[in-house]
Amino acid sequence: MIVIESLTKRYGSATAVDAVSMVIERNSLTVIVGTSGSGKSTLLRMINRLVEPTSGRVLIEGRDTESEPGHTLRRRIGYVIQGHGLFPHRTVAENVATVPRLLKWEEARIRARTEQLLAALQLDPALYSEKYPHQLSGGQQQRVGVARALAAEPAVLLMDEPFGALDPIIREKAQDDLLDIQRKFGTTIVLVTHDIDEAFRLGDRVAVMSEGRLLQYDRPEVLVTRPADSIVARMTGSAERAMRLLSLTTAGEAALPLASDGGKEDAPVVRASASLREVLSELLWRGSEIATIVDENGTPCGRLTVAAILARGRPS
Amino acid sequence: MSSPGFLLRRPASARDAPALHGIDRLGALLTLVGAAGLFLLPFVAFKANRILPGDPRGLEQVLPVWAALTCWATLAAVAAVALLCANASLRLAAALAGLVVIAMALATAANALTPPHNRIVRVAPGAGFWLLLAALGLLATDAITRMRPGPRARVLLLVLFLGVVGLTLAHGTFDNVSVMREYAVNSSAFALAARQHILLSLGSLGAAVIVALPLGIFCHRAPRLQPGVLSALNIIQTIPSIALFGILMAPLGALAAHVPLAAAAGIRGIGAAPAVVALFLYSLLPIVANTVAGLKRVSPATVEAALGMGMTRWQTLRSVELALALPVILTGIRIVLVQNIGLVTVAALIGGGGFGTFVFGGIGQAATDLVLLGAIPTVVLAFSAAVLLDALVERLDRVRQ
Numbered sequence: 088m089i090v091i092e093s094l095t096k097r098y099g100s101a102t103a104v105d106a107v108s109m110v111i112e113r114n115s116l117t118v119i120v121g122t123s124g125s126g127k128s129t130l131l132r133m134i135n136r137l138v139e140p141t142s143g144r145v146l147i148e149g150r151d152t153e154s155e156p157g158h159t160l161r162r163r164i165g166y167v168i169q170g171h172g173l174f175p176h177r178t179v180a181e182n183v184a185t186v187p188r189l190l191k192w193e194e195a196r197i198r199a200r201t202e203q204l205l206a207a208l209q210l211d212p213a214l215y216s217e218k219y220p221h222q223l224s225g226g227q228q229q230r231v232g233v234a235r236a237l238a239a240e241p242a243v244l245l246m247d248e249p250f251g252a253l254d255p256i257i258r259e260k261a262q263d264d265l266l267d268i269q270r271k272f273g274t275t276i277v278l279v280t281h282d283i284d285e286a287f288r289l290g291d292r293v294a295v296m297s298e299g300r301l302l303q304y305d306r307p308e309v310l311v312t313r314p315a316d317s318i319v320a321r322m323t324g325s326a327e328r329a330m331r332l333l334s335l336t337t338a339g340e341a342a343l344p345l346a347s348d349g350g351k352e353d354a355p356v357v358r359a360s361a362s363l364r365e366v367l368s369e370l371l372w373r374g375s376e377i378a379t380i381v382d383e384n385g386t387p388c389g390r391l392t393v394a395a396i397l398a399r400g401r402p403s
Numbered sequence: 404m405s406s407p408g409f410l411l412r413r414p415a416s417a418r419d420a421p422a423l424h425g426i427d428r429l430g431a432l433l434t435l436v437g438a439a440g441l442f443l444l445p446f447v448a449f450k451a452n453r454i455l456p457g458d459p460r461g462l463e464q465v466l467p468v469w470a471a472l473t474c475w476a477t478l479a480a481v482a483a484v485a486l487l488c489a490n491a492s493l494r495l496a497a498a499l500a501g502l503v504v505i506a507m508a509l510a511t512a513a514n515a516l517t518p519p520h521n522r523i524v525r526v527a528p529g530a531g532f533w534l535l536l537a538a539l540g541l542l543a544t545d546a547i548t549r550m551r552p553g554p555r556a557r558v559l560l561l562v563l564f565l566g567v568v569g570l571t572l573a574h575g576t577f578d579n580v581s582v583m584r585e586y587a588v589n590s591s592a593f594a595l596a597a598r599q600h601i602l603l604s605l606g607s608l609g610a611a612v613i614v615a616l617p618l619g620i621f622c623h624r625a626p627r628l629q630p631g632v633l634s635a636l637n638i639i640q641t642i643p644s645i646a647l648f649g650i651l652m653a654p655l656g657a658l659a660a661h662v663p664l665a666a667a668a669g670i671r672g673i674g675a676a677p678a679v680v681a682l683f684l685y686s687l688l689p690i691v692a693n694t695v696a697g698l699k700r701v702s703p704a705t706v707e708a709a710l711g712m713g714m715t716r717w718q719t720l721r722s723v724e725l726a727l728a729l730p731v732i733l734t735g736i737r738i739v740l741v742q743n744i745g746l747v748t749v750a751a752l753i754g755g756g757g758f759g760t761f762v763f764g765g766i767g768q769a770a771t772d773l774v775l776l777g778a779i780p781t782v783v784l785a786f787s788a789a790v791l792l793d794a795l796v797e798r799l800d801r802v803r804q
């Protein structure tokens with residue numbers, strides 16, 4: 088658990104972060120979203136003390152981050168930045184081994200960990216270990232950046248616009264991978280983005296910032312249904328809020344029980360992991376009133392009607 | 404002093420000499436130069452003693468007919484290859500064959516013209532020989548550049564070249580050539596001069612690196628002070644070397660006179676001390692400027708990542724910033740080393756020692772051979788340093804870029 092207590096950063100007379108307080112649960116994925124210059128990066132970098140706060144404090148698992156030197160603190164916290172910041176003069180394996188080396192792990196353990204991580208991020212160690220960053224694609228570099236941040240098994244991972252440089256298709260894949268990794272390693276992730284869609288897609292909780300202040304910090308559906316003020320409302324997109332709400336629920340979660348007759352033969356079939364927004368779009372396209380939901384194995388596990396979906400698009 | 408371009412890196416545009424109607428333009432120019440050297444200028448100069456002006460002799464006057472004919476025939480074949488052939492290895496082979504032939508002709512001429520046991524007469528290479536050497540040297544350089552050897556191959560070629568020259572000299576092939584005669588008389592002074600020359604160049608470089616590297620890092624960290632520091636160093640760079648030696652003589656002399664410790668450490672108004680100080684001052688700008696440029700080249704994201712991973716400031720500087728700036732910094736060091744090897748020659752004027760002793764001694768006595776005894780090793784030294792450091796820079800750049 089990370090506790091942020093009225094954290095403030097001033098540069099001269101300008102206030103980059105203004106008395107922000109928030110509690111980040113263990114094993115959660117928190118997204119900080121806001122316009123450019125709203126203080127997201129500054130807030131994130133005060134958590135690992137790359138930026139020293141002007142006032143306020145940060146507690147990680149109850150321990151004040153000021154109680155140890157900044158560099159040893161940062162070795163326990165993963166950090167990924169936009170454009171990955173890989174070391175161009177070091178191989179992929181050496182890049183990933185950075186923090187374990189700083190922590191003086193044994194070579195065998197470093198090698199095992201490096202291979203495990205590269206494999207987990209779908210980079211065949213035999214193929215990529217000895218390559219240099221410039222020999223990789225943008226998406227691969229980004230994955231190496233994540234592997235490097237996770238190398239020393241940090242409990243907390245900070246990410247500053249990690250997917251900013253990726254094209255939309257690779258970006259979506261990278262987001263899925265991140266969710267997988269969070270599930271696999273149980274890391275507490277704090278991610279900064281200025282892309283509200285990304286925030287809604289990834290965040291267990293979303294923090295909205297503007298001009299250094301934290302406007303609202305809550306579950307995504309609360310941000311849509313009960314925005315704290317007009318800025319949050321504008322950001323979550325008042326015109327689209329119903330659709331956004333639908334995109335937060337999967338077909339599996341909203342499924343109605345299968346009809347006893349087994350459902351209509353020609354009903355469109357959708358995966359349980361699809362969002363209600365996707366299901367609705369599919370139904371509109373096919374001119375159908377009802378969809379059959381199937382699990383990963385393709386076995387029908389429920390059904391959804393247009394009326395049921397529409398009911399979900401209204402604040403409850 | 405600049406080093407010859409042989410074995411150095413060249414921009415890509417200079418690599419492929421354009422051909423005109425099947426005739427290689429560079430080959431045509433070199434053939435003209437070589438032919439002028441061969442037919443219009445003396446191949447050797449025969450001198451009754453070391454300071455008398457030489458009596459010019461052509462190739463046909465100093466070699467047996469068959470040898471002269473072989474020589475001409477070989478050079479004609481080399482010219483044909485230079486003019487018509489585009490194959491780089493063949494061009495290199497031709498140039499090397501030409502070099503071997505003129506070197507052997509020089510040695511043979513020197514042996515033939517020197518009466519047995521005579522230590523007074525001198526057979527010096529003439530203007531014709533030097534022109535031929537230049538033309539063939541350029542042909543070889545061009546061929547090697549066209550072959551685009553990697554850094555390792557270039558160092559290997561340098562070692563091979565130095566090895567062959569060294570072995571030939573040690574074997575005594577050129578013992579009757581004037582410069583080697585001069586060497587025989589001065590061999591112990593030569594060894595001393597070589598030691599001094601290398602020590603002065605490397606010593607001033609070392610001192611400069613120790614000061615300039617931190618200064619460069621400081622300039623990078625404090626961008627506001629950077630223009631001031633760089634322009635101060637720039638002003639030093641514009642002072643002519645002899646003037647700088649002169650400027651330094653007074654304060655160093657005063658220091659020696661008033662501080663016994665300084666005098667005990669060998670500091671004098673003349674000698675090695677002002678030479679080292681002057682070279683040190685000249686060395687600062689290239690290293691500071693290149694350190695700044697190299698550090699500027701490191702992306703801020705990389706530095707932020709290093710700090711974010713938990714590297715200390717010092718670890719970040721050493722293993723990320725300096726490591727990435729190294730090729731650029733080494734380029735600065737290369738400039739300084741080559742520059743120093745040349746400038747040390749001038750230091751002989753104020754008693755700094757080194758090969759310049761021979762150069763200025765030779766000028767004073769009007770003994771060209773002595774001048775050459777100082778000049779040739781200086782050029783070879785500067786040239787070797789340039790090749791080695793260029794190769795090192797390219798190797799680092801290749802891995803890291």
Ligand SMILES: Nc1ncnc2c1ncn2[C@@H]1O[C@H](COP(=O)(O)OP(=O)(O)OP(=O)(O)O)[C@@H](O)[C@H]1O
Pocket residue numbers: 098102103121122123124125126127128129130281
């Ligand atoms: N080192 C600094 N010195 C002075 N001002 C700074 C510094 N770092 C950030 N700021 C200012 O603080 C404010 C917040 O910056 P920050 O980088 O946290 O914004 P951000 O939300 O991450 O923006 P972006 O989406 O563009 O990355 C900006 O107005 C910025 O100009």
Ligand SMILES: [Mg+2]
Pocket residue numbers: 127128129247
């Ligand atoms: Mg930012």
